[in-house]
Amino acid sequence: MSRHSGVNRATIKQVARLSGVSIKTVSRVINGAVYVSAQTRRSVTDAINRLNYRPNALARGLVTRRSRSIGLVIADIVNPFFPPFVRSVEDAAAARGYNVILCDTDEDRGRERAAISLLLEKQVDGLILCASRLPAAFLMAVADSGILLVLVNRVLRHPRAAAVVVDAAEGGRRATAHLLDLGHRRVAYLSGPATSFSHIGRLRGYRQALDARGIAFDPEIVAGGAASIVAGGEAAAKLMSLKRPPTAIFAFDDLMAIGAMEDLRRQGRRVPGDVAVVGFDDIDMAAFVAPPLTTVAQPKAEMGRLAAARLLEMIKTSSPPSPRTVTLTPELIIRRSCGWYKEAAT
Amino acid sequence: MSRHSGVNRATIKQVARLSGVSIKTVSRVINGAVYVSAQTRRSVTDAINRLNYRPNALARGLVTRRSRSIGLVIADIVNPFFPPFVRSVEDAAAARGYNVILCDTDEDRGRERAAISLLLEKQVDGLILCASRLPAAFLMAVADSGILLVLVNRVLRHPRAAAVVVDAAEGGRRATAHLLDLGHRRVAYLSGPATSFSHIGRLRGYRQALDARGIAFDPEIVAGGAASIVAGGEAAAKLMSLKRPPTAIFAFDDLMAIGAMEDLRRQGRRVPGDVAVVGFDDIDMAAFVAPPLTTVAQPKAEMGRLAAARLLEMIKTSSPPSPRTVTLTPELIIRRSCGWYKEAAT
DNA sequence: CGCGAGGATGTCAACGTTGTCATACGCGTA
């Protein structure tokens, strides 16, 4: 059936001709409008199948001003935090017939700007921005241009923006408090990217927990800067070479925690025997490393589900979100790396 | 500056009016055409910035018949195999100004069909189908409709389809042969999804390696069916309850291998002491589980890069790919779980 | 001084769809 080699997509016009009705009637059938006789509907449907016709979403979007796709901007899909998040965004979107255009930014402002710009050109109906690094003024301008926004782990006061955040400070507090409860007095913080709102929140929680016990904050035992396994290892190495090394480490995320544990082992230190470690995120890997990692779990799938649901709702009603911000509380998952368990088996 | 609340996107017409030229000239400036005086170009650029104008990709795509986006259909982004793959597809696409629309299918034929259909409506310029489960006839029909296809780990004889595959049988052979070389005579296979081409290839390699040593294939020590941690655990449990349990396990993928190791440990068996384990994929986690997992590495990022590069090339030249199929060879990464290392440190 | 060769710009008709409005046909009711 295929023409010699060229593309051969049927248009609504061809369907109309084949079924002997006007293109408007075909349009009505496609869109399930009322007031189409059963007979007409049948003959149009037949023609559609015979021609293997598919409506052109570009043309449709041009006139309806809806593209039925949303943009999803994240730092890096390779970071294990993101897949469950992305997956649930996608599921929620697909369930309503929406597509997701995914963009990684590597936490680079330039790339993030470029991604947003491209997404806007593509006329996405809305944008989910995960841990955006861009200045608030820029995001305000984006929202001003008419696009709907859902931010994750960041807020923005704009009638077209909503947010889903997990309480980073609370997470930092819980992790640090737990270590303190275990008797540690010198707890280090492996810091994440300086521009990250999550990092700032977790650091604040860490300091609050310290304050609550009257322990002075010591900038010497704060190291790091990038959320990766190798950065975690390097930071841990630096920390342990100190005159007074820490006896416990609270890491910005699980990747850094795993890197730290790796380095500790290489240096012949035992976790949690010599140094206790707590991470953040609860990535899948956390339960399987040795020792299993104690960590603060972010409800990744729930965050994605919520972000997508909120955005889609805003798109549907085109009304400001309410409440503007939904806050989730992270949960401390206690495994072996913090030394809570007696050193039983292996 | 924003109108009361409504959307206010500038169009090419407004830019034209503001800069006092025709829309065609604006179009020329946007597209960097020659034959535009420096002065005109300047005034148009000014107007564009003043209005914060962005070309509408829908309208553009309608007339140029190019959407500058590609569809990427995968099983499940949560499976750690995919993120590096997706990431490199995205990078390659972004580098050429293309967007990626991501769809997860959960290995479900219905969802895969639906995803492809939606992507076609969106007028993507090409499709990357990863480990498609769909009948060849269906894929042929898709390609017939004019779209360009790149398949991953599967081939299709069609002038508009290319493929990137890793030699699954070779991987299966290497993994099994290694175990055999280590002295094992009863090597089990933890099988993946029955409909998966990768599974079929790996199983074939496994049998070939057995054959090469004159060891009879024993269907009793083949178990499994789904590529997940829990499925791996269950299959291992079943295997170990046999009259003559295996002394080594070759798993369809790392997830299953990790699940198997987990279950083995729970039952008090040592890996690799009592049972040797080899996985497939070399996901990030593999190096960090206990013991570190020996596995057959797929060049995930390279596969993504190649798939995207081939597709983009086909889009650019709209000529059949050559060679039609690129085959990559997987590599055996030896870690601790197979018992190759002397049982030195922990 | 006239002419041709570019350079610079504009007009108009697509692209494939939906929204608005008009029209036509019964059929029950005043």
Place this chain on the structure above:
DNA sequence: TACGCGTATGACAACGTTGACATCCTCGCG
């Protein structure tokens, strides 16, 4: 008989952009 209403359909103009083609300068050269 005339009217109005519910049903079914079509004509035509958008939507925002680019491609094909036309036009009009200006300048150098014979």
